[in-house]
Amino acid sequence: MTNQPSQVSSMPLFSQTITDFWRAQFLNGDVLYSDEVFTVAITPELDRDSRVMVLETTDGRVMAVLTPALADKAGLYQEQDLSEEIFRRKLNEAGITLHGADYLFYFLEADKNALLQETPEGGLRRLTEQDDVVFSELESSASEQDLDDAYVELDHWAVFGSFEQNRLVSAASMYPWEDNAQIADLGVLTLTPFRGKGHARKAVRSICKYAYEQGYEPQYRLPAR
Helix, strand or coil: CCCCEECECCHHHCCHHHHHHHHHHHHCCEEEEECCCEEEEECCCCCHHHCEEEEEECCCCEEEEECHHHHHHCCHHHCCCCCHHHHHHHHHHCCCCCCCCEEEECCCHHHHHHHHCCCCCCCEEECCHHHHHHHHHHHHCCCHHHHHHHCCCCCCCEEEEEEECCEEEEEEEEEECCCCCCEEEEEEEECHHHCCCCHHHHHHHHHHHHHHHCCCEEEEEEECC
């Protein structure tokens, strides 16, 4: 019924693209309550699967947005003084359950600038449909759980692979995350025997640099367990 993206670091540390995207998600409506640490907005423009969302930043601030129907169901219009604790309690009392959180990671502006100055490392290249055989070998050598968690596909918008002795051992892929958001969502898969050798790091940094050069902001999502 609901979504709960969470744990995004303090917005000013990131590019304006990231800041504007998340502010638009949570402040595009009528603000029901706002103080220094907690803000609740009401808007009918939310998808059915995202009728209430909560965003927590690592500096302790929390923004929430929900539809007028859910706000009425939770009795929020009757509350004069809200807090995150009261907000969550009212949702629970109304039987409104949030999905598990996603942790969202972005490059800081300083790290982005450093990344753009890097030169490509050896044993790494962009993959195309002509790499179907080596990519299939990578998939067949990975567990079903790793494949599901990584969500790396050869037909995604961009795919980069790291090789060891001519064998593809790690791959990262990206696809545009939301319409007109200029954010590219990232997945990475590395075969277990080759982890800890820098393969994933090379693939991720190379594909993120490529995304920046194409005008996109890289994003990595990690579901809470």
